[in-house]
Amino acid sequence: MASPVSMSIFILQIPSFLLLYILLLYLFNVILRKFRLVQKFSGHNPPTYPVIGCLISFYKNQGRLLDWYTELLAESATNTIVVHRLGARRTVVTANPGNVEYMLKTNFNNFPKGQPFTEILGDFLGYGIFNVDGELWRTQRKFASHEFTAKSLREFFVMTLEEEVEKGLLPILESLAATAEVVDLQELLRRFAFNMVLKVSLGIDRCCLDPSRPVPPLTRAFDKASEICARRGAAPLFIVWKIKKWLGIGSERQLKNAVEEIHRYVSEIISSKKEMIEKGENRDEDLLSRLILAGHEEEVIRDMVINFIMAGRDTTSAAMTWLFWLLSCHPEIEKEVVKETRVLMERRLDYDSLKEFNLLKACLCESMRLYPPIAWDSKHAIANDLLPDDTPVRAGDRVTYFPYGMGRMEALWGED
Known part of the structure; x- marks a missing residue:
């Protein structure tokens, strides 16, 4: 049988246990509500959870990031998504032409490469x-x-x-x-x-x-x-x-x-x-x-x-590889390109005469639309901003424009 002293200590501890229980119950409720809000209002952003953000989805799709982002962007009404991930900055990914022009031209000074980008490539590319x-x-x-x-x-x-x-x-x-x-x-x-x-x-x-x-x-x-x-x-x-x-x-x-x-x-x-x-x-x-x-x-x-x-090595070889692969998949177009080349090759070529290869240029442009040598490029915002599609950008955010996804948006190119 417990002593009176033990019973007194236990009775005194009940309020503490009760308070801890109520506190844990409250925190659990807050986290659960937050989880539901994130899932409900994330729109076409990747599945996002408290603390870890979209880390699980990112890891699952690590081997197909280009196609994963393209799918998410295609489902978004503005072709823009916002990505939250543990261990990474808040990231805005866009395939919206208006946003891209705003980043690279209209408000260029607010979107430098930034330290996070230069840190990744700094050991290799230095001050180039x-x-x-x-x-x-x-x-x-x-x-x-x-x-x-x-x-x-x-x-x-x-x-x-x-x-x-x-x-x-x-x-x-x-x-x-x-x-x-x-x-x-x-x-x-x-x-x-x-x-x-x-x-x-x-x-x-x-x-x-x-x-x-x-x-x-x-x-x-x-x-x-x-x-x-x-x-x-x-x-x-x-x-x-x-x-x-x-x-x-x-x-x-x-x-x-x-x-x-x-x-x-x-x-x-x-x-x-x-x-x-x-x-x-x-x-x-x-x-x-x-x-x-x-x-x-x-x-x-x-x-x-x-x-x-x-820059010259990888972009050039990637563009040529995809061009030849696509031509091999479309032999009728390949024949037309060879025909154009033979006609123009009858005279000596120079830099300016390359502009006359209209069909070849069209094939190369189409190849680079589908398989751009630079699939994406990132900048980092200096100050708070608002993109033309009304996506808010915070100072320090990573803002990525996505040529690979842009080349696959039906809103830009149609179904075919």
């Missing part, structure tokens, strides 16, 4: 044009705009293209056709694009195009750095890769090694190019020579060159 904002971006853009519209660089590009096709790509394709070998066209075009961009950017000779040969170390380093940076951006929890970087383990260690190899290779080319310029042995046709002669610091030159190589 595709990873900086403000005055540094404007300076590099002005230089790039001037150089890439210069007649001399355009002529050098066309000359390099002809040389790479005639001496590299066509012999490989003819050899493969003669032996009826199956070829990984994507890998072949990646090597071809890499050769082109190395010649135009650095002025160095091409690598081997033969897909049966091992991938060159520089190509492998670019592939590894690109892959890991892409995984950083798509990670459900950003804190994971940051911890791995701090510890120097796993994929982050691989990224560091790949970037070091790229820096070492490009720095050696810069030093060699400077010596050639000093000796008067350089023709000043490539982009690197122009950067050196413009007086930029070596680190800036290195990062700019890496940015141009990265």
Whole structure:
């Protein structure tokens, strides 16, 4: 039998237990109501829960993010969704042309890339044009705009293209056709694009195009750095890769090694190019020579060159791969393209005459509508804002425009 003292203590504890029970019951009710509200008013946003946000759905669809976002955007009346996810900033994803124009033109200054974006690519792209904002971006853009519209660089590009096709790509394709070998066209075009961009950017000779040969170390380093940076951006929890970087383990260690190899290779080319310029042995046709002669610091030159190589290689090879794949799926269109090409190829081609390939241009535009080389791009709002479709944006929000989804919106293109 319990003593009077024990009974007194138990009686005194009853109010405390009761208070705790009421408090837990209240918190449970609040969370349940919040859950119901989130589910009820989330519209076409992904299923969202308290605290974790849409982390579960994001993880389930991690292997098909492009199609998942496209489905959500297609169901939205404004082609815009808002994503809340544990470990990530509030994200506005849009395929609305009015919003895209507002971000990239009308109120451009409020939507820089921002630190969260530059942090993901900073180890790889450094202070290059595709990873900086403000005055540094404007300076590099002005230089790039001037150089890439210069007649001399355009002529050098066309000359390099002809040389790479005639001496590299066509012999490989003819050899493969003669032996009826199956070829990984994507890998072949990646090597071809890499050769082109190395010649135009650095002025160095091409690598081997033969897909049966091992991938060159520089190509492998670019592939590894690109892959890991892409995984950083798509990670459900950003804190994971940051911890791995701090510890120097796993994929982050691989990224560091790949970037070091790229820096070492490009720095050696810069030093060699400077010596050639000093000796008067350089023709000043490539982009690197122009950067050196413009007086930029070596680190800036290195990062700019890496940015141009990265952008030119992957976008070009992706666009060509999808174009050839789609043409193979539509043989009647393929025949018309070949017919147009044969007619126009009877005379010597130059940069300006490429504009006369109307059907080829239409096919390329349609291919890039369906499979854009840049599937999405993100900015980060500096101040609170309101998009043209009345979606509120908070300071610090990630705002993503989505070309892949835009190319599939029936509101823009119709059913077919």
